[in-house]
Amino acid sequence: SAVISQKPSRDICQRGTSLTIQCQVDSQVTMMFWYRQQPGQSLTLIATANQGSEATYESGFVIDKFPISRPNLTFSTLTVSNMSPEDSSIYLCSVEDRTTEAFFGQGTRLTVV
Amino acid sequence: DQQVKQNSPSLSVQEGRISILNCDYTNSMFDYFLWYKKYPAEGPTFLISISSIKDKNEDGRFTVFLNKSAKHLSLHIVPSQPGDSAVYFCAAGRRWAGGTSYGKLTFGQGTILTVHP
Numbered sequence: 001s002a003v004i005s006q007k008p009s010r011d012i013c014q015r016g017t018s019l020t021i022q023c024q025v026d027s028q029v030t031m032m033f034w035y036r037q038q039p040g041q042s043l044t045l046i047a048t049a050n051q052g053s054e055a056t057y058e059s060g061f062v063i064d065k066f067p068i069s070r071p072n073l074t075f076s077t078l079t080v081s082n083m084s085p086e087d088s089s090i091y092l093c094s095v096e097d098r099t100t101e102a103f104f105g106q107g108t109r110l111t112v113v
Numbered sequence: 114d115q116q117v118k119q120n121s122p123s124l125s126v127q128e129g130r131i132s133i134l135n136c137d138y139t140n141s142m143f144d145y146f147l148w149y150k151k152y153p154a155e156g157p158t159f160l161i162s163i164s165s166i167k168d169k170n171e172d173g174r175f176t177v178f179l180n181k182s183a184k185h186l187s188l189h190i191v192p193s194q195p196g197d198s199a200v201y202f203c204a205a206g207r208r209w210a211g212g213t214s215y216g217k218l219t220f221g222q223g224t225i226l227t228v229h230p
Binding site: 004006009031041042043044045048092094101102103105109 | 117147149154155156157158159162202204217218219220221222223
């Protein structure tokens with residue numbers, strides 16, 4: 001299975017600023033996804049990162065707040081823009097390989113103060 | 114609308130005994146179900162999955178049962194070990210026409226399993 005590297009692993013940010021999270025996979029994968037896990041909550045899908053085109057966002061998530069890039073089949077970024085304390089969460093990158101089930105990076109623990 | 118529910122926030126089990134974690138879903142379009150285990154400060158780790166064409170799948174100490182009519186699945190861990198202590202998430206998804214897509218998943222709230230020595 002592919003190895004996923006997610007950076008940073010954690011960060012503390014000031015409200016009103018933006019943070020870009022990187023997800024690097026050691027092999028080409030078809031699908032990449034971004035999830036959020038708010039404190040004490042389940043994992044919620046933010047968007048599907050499409051290679052070479054705009055991301056597909058789930059209900060409740062918009063591109064202006066969570067812009068996503070996917071320049072190639074091994075890399076994606078998620079930006080959390082104009083942060084507020086409500087954005088404090090764990091953000092997770094997930095990839096799908098057609099031969100196996102979806103697996104996850106170690107996550108980015110974001111705290112907004 | 115919570116399409117995947119894990120109604121037990123926590124479960125405590127003695128080492129060597131069986132752990133049974135439960136999950137209910139409401140969306141009849143789901144046709145693929147997975148269980149993930151998550152330790153603090155780590156991402157979820159895939160454990161076991163089951164397709165809707167089966168009612169049971171077994172992998173070592175882990176067995177998943179699916180009752181489609183009841184829209185219910187369960188994960189059995191036998192025997193339970195202290196290292197199994199973690200948060201367990203149930204997830205559900207759909208296969209896409211012409212291929213498969215396991216990545217777009219709907220998760221339950223998780224159950225904290227504690228296995229006591």
